[in-house]
Amino acid sequence: MRVVVFIGLLAFGLNAFAKIDFVEYVKRNRNVLKKSVELPKTTAFKEINPYRGVASMTDALPEGESKESTSPSSSENSASSSEDSDSGPNK
Amino acid sequence: MKALLVGIFLLWSAHAFSNPRFEKLAEEQFANAQYREAIDTLSKDAERLTEKGYLILAASYSEIQEYDNELRILGILSSKDSGNYQWKMLIGQSHLKKSRFSKIEKVKKDEETKAIQSFRETLQSNPKFKPAYDQLLEIFLQREESHEARTLLASAIQQFGPRAQWLNKLCELQANDGFLGPAETTCRRAIQISPNFPDNYVFLSQSLMDQKEEGKAQKVAMYSGKRFPSSEFAQWGAGQVFLLIKNFEAAIKYFGNAIHVNSESMRAHLGEAEALFQSGEQSRALGHFKKACDLGARNSEKLHVRAAELRIKGDEDLGNKYRSLAETCR
Numbered sequence: 001m002r003v004v005v006f007i008g009l010l011a012f013g014l015n016a017f018a019k020i021d022f023v024e025y026v027k028r029n030r031n032v033l034k035k036s037v038e039l040p041k042t043t044a045f046k047e048i049n050p051y052r053g054v055a056s057m058t059d060a061l062p063e064g065e066s067k068e069s070t071s072p073s074s075s076e077n078s079a080s081s082s083e084d085s086d087s088g089p090n091k
Numbered sequence: 092m093k094a095l096l097v098g099i100f101l102l103w104s105a106h107a108f109s110n111p112r113f114e115k116l117a118e119e120q121f122a123n124a125q126y127r128e129a130i131d132t133l134s135k136d137a138e139r140l141t142e143k144g145y146l147i148l149a150a151s152y153s154e155i156q157e158y159d160n161e162l163r164i165l166g167i168l169s170s171k172d173s174g175n176y177q178w179k180m181l182i183g184q185s186h187l188k189k190s191r192f193s194k195i196e197k198v199k200k201d202e203e204t205k206a207i208q209s210f211r212e213t214l215q216s217n218p219k220f221k222p223a224y225d226q227l228l229e230i231f232l233q234r235e236e237s238h239e240a241r242t243l244l245a246s247a248i249q250q251f252g253p254r255a256q257w258l259n260k261l262c263e264l265q266a267n268d269g270f271l272g273p274a275e276t277t278c279r280r281a282i283q284i285s286p287n288f289p290d291n292y293v294f295l296s297q298s299l300m301d302q303k304e305e306g307k308a309q310k311v312a313m314y315s316g317k318r319f320p321s322s323e324f325a326q327w328g329a330g331q332v333f334l335l336i337k338n339f340e341a342a343i344k345y346f347g348n349a350i351h352v353n354s355e356s357m358r359a360h361l362g363e364a365e366a367l368f369q370s371g372e373q374s375r376a377l378g379h380f381k382k383a384c385d386l387g388a389r390n391s392e393k394l395h396v397r398a399a400e401l402r403i404k405g406d407e408d409l410g411n412k413y414r415s416l417a418e419t420c421r
Contacts, residue, residue, distance in 0.1 A: 020121055020150050021143075022177045026222055029153070029184035036191040039232050042290060042324065043358075044267060044297050045331040 111136070114144040117151075126151040142168065149181070158189040176216035180223055183209030187226070203230065218250055228260070237264050255285045266294035266301075274298035289319040293328030300335055308332050316345055323353040330362045339370035357386035373401060373409055377416065384420035391421035 113136050120129040129151040133144055140148065145168045152161040162185050169178035183206045190202035207230060213223040224247040231240035244261040248254070258281035265274035278295035285291060292315030299308035309332060315322075316329035330345035343366045349359035364379035380394060394417035401410035 020118065020147055022146070022181070025146065025150050025153075025181060026184065028150070029181070029188065030222065030226070032153075033184065033187055033191065033226070033229070036188075037229055037233055039229070040235060042263065044263075044293050044324075044328060045300075045335075 111139060111141065111144070113139075114141060114147065117144065117147050121147050121151055121154075124154075126154040130155075142171075149185075153185065153188065156188075156192060158185050158192070161185045162189070174216060176213045176220055176223075179209050179213040179216060180220065183207075183213060183223070183226065187230070203234075206230065221247075221251060224250075228257075232260070237268050240264055241268070241270075253280060253284060255281070255288070259285055259288055259291060262291050262294050266298045269301070271298045271302050275302070289315055289322040289325035289328075292319070293324055296328060296332050300332060305336050309336065312345075316348070320348065321352055323349045323356050323359065326352060327356065327359050327362060330359070330366065334362060334366050334369075337369070339366045342366035343370065355386060357383050357388050360386065361388055361390070368397060373397075373406070373413075377409070377412055380413075380420075381416055384416060389421060391417045394420060 113132055117129040117132040120126075120132060129147060133140060133148045133151075145164055149161045149164040149168070152158070152164060162182065165178055165182045165185060169175070169182060172178065186202045186206035186209060190199045190206060193199050193202065207227065210223045210227045210230075213220060214227075217223075224243060228240060228243055228247070231237075231243060241261065241264050244257050244264070248257055248261070251257075258277060262274060262278040262281040265271075265277055275295065275298045278291050278298060281288070281291040282295065292311055296308045296311040296315070299305075299311060312329040312332035315325045319325035326345050326349035330342045330349060333339070333342035333345060343363060346359050346363035346366055349356055350363060353359065360379045360383040364376045364383060367373070367376035367379065380388075380390075380397075383390070394413050398410045398413035398417060401407075401413060
């Protein structure tokens, strides 16, 4: 019995040795891509003199044109996951 | 119990020893960052590769930045199982890596477009695959394609519920794009989920100001100004609200706080300069206009107007100083 458990654990150990799978591959890619991306700086209030390279917001759409959902309130409780963050560049 | 353990053992064993020996070797080489060796090992028996072998091969090519080869191998995997979202996702990421690391503008653009297409296909195959949303969102934000980003975020929130990082971004985009009602709702929900993220308060006060709800905006600005003393954005945002409602004293205080947090904040110096100028302290304002100019502000036109205003008022001397700054700040 103990031998069976030992061999089973050994086999599991060898399997866990796997170094690359789909999830790991996606993660590696994400890390590479994150380093290479430069997102625009956060801005608001149609800054008097926006940072160069930041899009002008003078072409803002009028209120009421949005048809997008503001997402279902029923999902309020599912809130944030462990990787959700409430900190940011402007904190 | 014994039978169950034996069964589990057999399953594990079968799985653990299912890959050919040369693939195990390649995997070890990959784990030891010997990517060329892994490619050589796998190439010798390329016709016998399992799915895992192809994956190691593609990942090895990725590590040495041979994205064309990575795409070729992923293409083989995909052709064997065309409905599998995993290959579409990896193909999308490979196109994106190729785009980001290319120096040729056309390649950059074309590969990014292919990446977007692949990520969209990934989501069609598996609408519950969150990394594809994140990857697409990152592209749209970088390209400043706000409409696409908002649509994607709404769909992601519908699929997964209101995750903090998505709500925060949607609050910002809706507020800045002028979707005032939805922005107010989204920002309030974002604040509920991420009460420590200052940006949401700034965008909420902005959307309230845009809806002419000055009293409410002022309350939010005061609250966020007090709650986030070390956030340049929150202090600057509060300053903006008070500048817009012409409470220059309060605006000067908040812009001053923002400068205290970050003395290199161009927008805070501009805000401080505006508030000081409008409150009658034009001489002090000039120093902040100058600092903003040093930090990259190009507001020559505005400074010429200020110079003219001062000359009309009879302050020729200060007006000339403003005109002189306007000449250099272009």
